[in-house]
Amino acid sequence: MEEIVRINLDNEMDLILAHKRTMKLAELCGLVISAQTRFATAVSEIARCSIANGENSCLVLGIKFLNGGKKEIGAVILDKVNLEESNPEAYAYASRLARDIVKKYSNGVYEISLSLKIPYSGIISPARISSFIEYFKKETSLSPYDEIRKKNIQLIELSEKLSDSEAKYRQLTDTLPLLVFSVAATGAVTLTNKKMKDVLGSGFSHFTQTSIAALFHPDDVAVIGNAWDSVKRRGSGFSGQARVNIKDEYLWHIVSIVPDNNEDVSGYIVSMVNIHAQKLIEETLKDNKALRQAQESLKSTNAELYKKNKELEQFAYIASHDLQEPLRKIRNFTSLAERNLSEEEKEKLYFNKINSSAERMSRLITDVLNYSKLSVDDRSFSAVDLNVVLNEVIGDFEFQIEEKNAAITIAELPFIQGIPIQLSQLFYNLIGNSLKFVEGKPEVVVNYEKVEKNKHLYHKVSVIDNGIGIEEKHLSKIFTIFKRLHHQSEYEGTGIGLALCEKIIENHHGSIEISSIPNQGTTVDVYLPV
Incomplete structure (x- = not known):
């Protein structure tokens, strides 16, 4: 069947669209009004x-091609539910109107097909069918909701194109003979190509003076370190030669650092091209006067390598910039809709769903960045009063606590040596989960005791709630990043919270344990060294 128009079936507005566009397609095919009405009603x-x-x-309207050049209008409704069983009366009435309804089931989807023969179908040429498609693309919107839906479809198509573009970009950077990665203004490594991961491993997470000292030859550390500081300070790019530690062997590379600045991104692109073989030949030729001509040729080759490297830098910059495009487009669209629609229209037309999608994408990016920036620095440790930390966290949740009439009891907690901001993140996630994953009135208790574990003393802080609990089979998976046990529509979140908690505890040389009973509650035990 040649598809003419597709309609998602979510609400009564979509029902009006389905009837209107079925009538219009039948009209365009030359059917009389009685046939149009009968088929559209079915x-x-x-x-x-x-x-x-x-x-x-969803409903798909189109033209079916039969033997002998005959054609008919086809209407196919796709659904995961058996509609005949859900409403036999309506299904039977539709069968009487359309006479011939065909139902198929494949791969978990029911396909219900209705058809209507087109008289004088020879006039329905491919050109006319193309004109039908263009008509529905340009058809005046039935309502502001219909206009928003069209824009959403365009955004989805754009997102798919961007996903394809990103996949091609990744495939290209993964096959190129260079190491390339992007760095946030904080020094956190945000993206790396496959070769970078293969050579340096997944532990390479920050590009700082410390990691520069480990990555480059001792004689080259000062050059790259100063260049890194200069690029961040002045905003100008750098390109130079240095020896990179590749699996305990120092190999010469062209190292380039390029600022990546736009309205959403503030960071840098770092790329390194292996020139070790050329460098060895160059050093040899310096002491061989008989091969000066070959040396000149090598210089030309190196110049070409520099040129290619510059092109790769530009490509990496553009690709990194475009990765932010989906979020920017969603924000621009919601801003435009917000200026042009009334509050009543926004609520009626699911404006909040569009806005929450952008907020969730932004929250996900923030959570991933928070996770990637967690690091250990002994100089960051200081004396921390956990009572102060908990009181500040409770203050952050003041609105939710009041709204849910939550009861929170906190025991006297100790002073510990730790990283204040990370401990605040830890208890923010734990208290937040206790307030979120609960059906009735939240009851949260924070207990404390000093315990001996594996012949060492620990501060044991327990966060106990009366929430929905976790099934035992899921307990081994809850610290996996992006792992969600509930659908987004039930409980919001990104699936990063507990993974972030585990990483914070590891940074403090402690451990975290969870026990839970479904529908009764969950206990999270945090062990921090005394």
Whole structure:
């Protein structure tokens, strides 16, 4: 079937669209008004069943090609639910109107097909079918909701194109003979190509003076370190030669650092091209007067390598910039809609769903950056009063506590040696989970005791709640980054919170344990060294 138009079936507005566009397609095909009405009503009855009882429902209208050059209008409704069983009366009524309904089931999806023969179907040429498609693309919107839906479809198409572009970019950078990675203004490594991971491993997470000392030859550390400081201070790029530690062997590379600045991103692109073989030949030729001509040729080759490296730098910059495009487009669209629609229209037209999607994407990026920036520096440790930390966290949740009438009891907690901001993140996530994952009134208790574990003394802080709990089979997975046990529509979040907690505890040389009973509650035990 040649698809003409597709409609997602979510609400009553979509039902109106389904009936209107079925009527219009029948009209464009030359059917009389009685045939248009009969067929559109049959389609609407099935669509109504989908909106009331279906899951992931959509309607596809198109032209079917039959033997002998004949054609018919086709309406296919796709749904995960058996609509015939959910509403037999409506299904039977539609069958009487359309006479012939075909139902198929494949890969977990029911396909319900209705058809209507087109008289004088020879006039429906490929050119006319193309004109039908263009008509529905340019059709005046039925309502502001319909206009928003069209914009959303365009955004989805754009997102898919950007995903394809990103995949091609990654494939290209993974096959190029160079090491390349992007660095945030904080020094955190945000993206690396496959070769970089293969050579340096997943432990390479920050580009700082400390990691520069480990990555480059001792004689080259000062050059690269000064260049890194200069690029950050002045905003100008750097390109030079240095020896890189590749699996305990120092190899010559062209090292380039390029600022990556735009409205959403502030960071740098670092790339390193292996020139070790050329460097060895160059050093040899310096002491061989008989091969000066070859030396000149080598210089030309090196110049070409520099040129190619500059091109790679520019490519890496552009690609990194474009990775932020989906978030920027969603924000621009919601801002435009917010200026042009009234508050009543926003609520009626699911404006909040669009906005929450952008907020969730932003929150996810923030959480990933927070996770990537967690590091250990002994100079960051200081005396921390956990009572102060908990009181500040409780203050942050003041609105949620009041809204849910939550009861929170905190025992007297100790002073410990730790990183204040990380400990605040730790208890923010634990208290936040206790307030979030609960059906009724939250009851949270924070207990403390000093215990001996594996012949060492620990501060044991326990956060106990009366929430929905966790099934035992899931306990081994909850510290996995991005692992969610509930759908986003049930409980919001990014699946990073507990993974972040575990990393903070590891930074403090402690451990974290969780025990839980479904529908009764969860206990999180945090062990911090005395």
